[in-house]
Amino acid sequence: MTEFLTDMMLRMNVGGTVENWNVPDFGNEYATKYPHEKEQIRYLNSAKSSLKSLQIVEKFIDKDMDEPDPEHIFKRWRECSDTLFKFLSSPRQIGDIFTGKTKEPYVGDKGRGALSFSNMPKQSLALDKGRVHVAVGFVDLDFLLRARILQNKNSIEQPNKFIGYEGSVYAVAKTNVIKEMMMKKAPIRSIIEVWFSTVWTMETLKHFENAIKNVLQYGNAPNGSPPNPTKNVLHPRVRSLISHWVKSVGSPKSRQEAHRLWTKTFNSEDSVFAVVANLIEQRDRVQAARYILTGEFPLMDDQHQNNLIASIAMFKCNDGIFPHSTSEFIFEMMPMDVILKNCKREDTTFLNAIYKFLEDAIAKVCNWLSPPVGKTEKIEIYLHFQSVTNDNSALLASIHKLDPWTMSWSNICDYFYAPDFHKLLQACSGKDTVHVMTSMNWILEIYGAHIMDYGSKYRREIISNAQKMISSTGALLDPSGYFRYTKVITHPYNIGDLGATMLVKEKWRDYFLKGQKLNVGEVSFEPFAHTHKIHALLNIYFTYNKDIKVCTEWL
Known part of the structure; x- marks a missing residue:
């Protein structure tokens, strides 16, 4: 009915101020590949109608x-x-x-906030060799995906250090696990699945289990004071979550349950469907819609059903931690200015272009963590559950002593009045x-x-x-x-x-x-x-x- 009314208003367009967008029929396109998914097809048709109705807003500009x-x-x-x-x-x-x-x-949420991954693209930053980078509110390791280690007059002959502070228990736990998978050279696909996907292969579960056991070997961070910034230590609440994951690997949820939990956090009016509608190729619209509806990355259609489980990290948490409690999609954090320039539409699908970027970037970080023979770029990563605020003077002094060469702050400036934020940075x-x-x-x-x-x-x-x-x-x-x-x-x-x-x-x-x-x-x-x-x-x-x-x- 919404689409019918929109079409009628467009036909009655007085003054010619509204131009028909010709929104692709991505619901029916999806049906050509997934004809038995009637509910998902109806959902996509509703999304198309919502997008078409936006044209009417143009009349009121x-x-x-x-x-x-x-x-x-x-x-x-x-x-x-x-x-x-x-x-x-x-x-x-x-x-x-x-x-x-x-x-x-x-x-404000006492560490229970849980983004599954970053929700915006990060800048490309050069890290002078041997220097310290402090990442506040890091969420994940996406900052390193585009980073470069440079040899110049400011370089020091020692490993770079990436020291992260996060107010989210989940982000610290999951990112430490991903770091361990990188250090032990787990398959890149498995790293990508743990980082981004609702659904894992059984091989990924095996590498995840090995990594969480390794992380639990870290020392204990103090509960009431800043941790040693260059030691692998776990806050008690981070250790509790990872220990919960160890207990959960034997009883994962199903692929179908993962899809259901994923779609609970958005509806057919979500702006993400504009990504689908603006893609030129039908194949890309179908694949993007499939990702949005399932949260699978990469898509798992080529896998046997018995080889697939729901993500432990996304759907098996404790202590009131709920990852993916709001709408979130991998598209939001991807640096499209890099990805689209390096691929050709005729040769590479949109989702494969994203996968290729992640594959190459993660391989680079893996080599920094465990350098091959002859490579001089090396990085050490330390991640801590700590809130960097003006009230935490001991932590600010600890960071100051690191003499950081660069510091990244995500979008934390949005949560401070400007004078208070500058006071924090200067400390x-x-x-x-x-x-x-x-x-x-x-x-x-x-x-x-x-x-x-x-x-x-x-x-x-x-x-x-x-x-x-x-x-x-x-x-x-x-x-x-x-x-x-x-x-x-x-x-x-x-x-x-x-x-x-x-x-x-x-x-x-x-x-x-x-x-x-x-x-x-x-x-x-x-x-x-x-x-x-x-x-x-x-x-x-x-x-x-x-x-x-x-x-x-x-x-």
């Missing part, structure tokens, strides 16, 4: 709202506080900062530390980062400029054309917001860095990709040492 819409305000600002309404009702200009934004603590910094981070939520702090913040007479031009940017980005980063870059199938606000954020980025940058004595490397947008959960990611890096020039070409 030129309309100004007479009264504030509380639902729109909440979606736009993610709060409906008195402070926000006071800000919105006061005289304001494009670029004004909402300084009263409510900030949620990033460790951790060594003399020459370069800090790297990404903001996902900066658009919630500035007026003008959303297309509907602008008067109706300006919106079409902003959207037009954004569409031109998307087209040029696609030609550069996706030369063989895996995706469409004209008539993009997405909520019209997503296109408009791309243009809007370009107009206010510098204003937010000035606010975030205000009053700080530092050298800024760059504050820049992550290149557009259909797979991003948020299309206005800001990559930021700088140092508090005014004598250092941050070399942007290395990042």
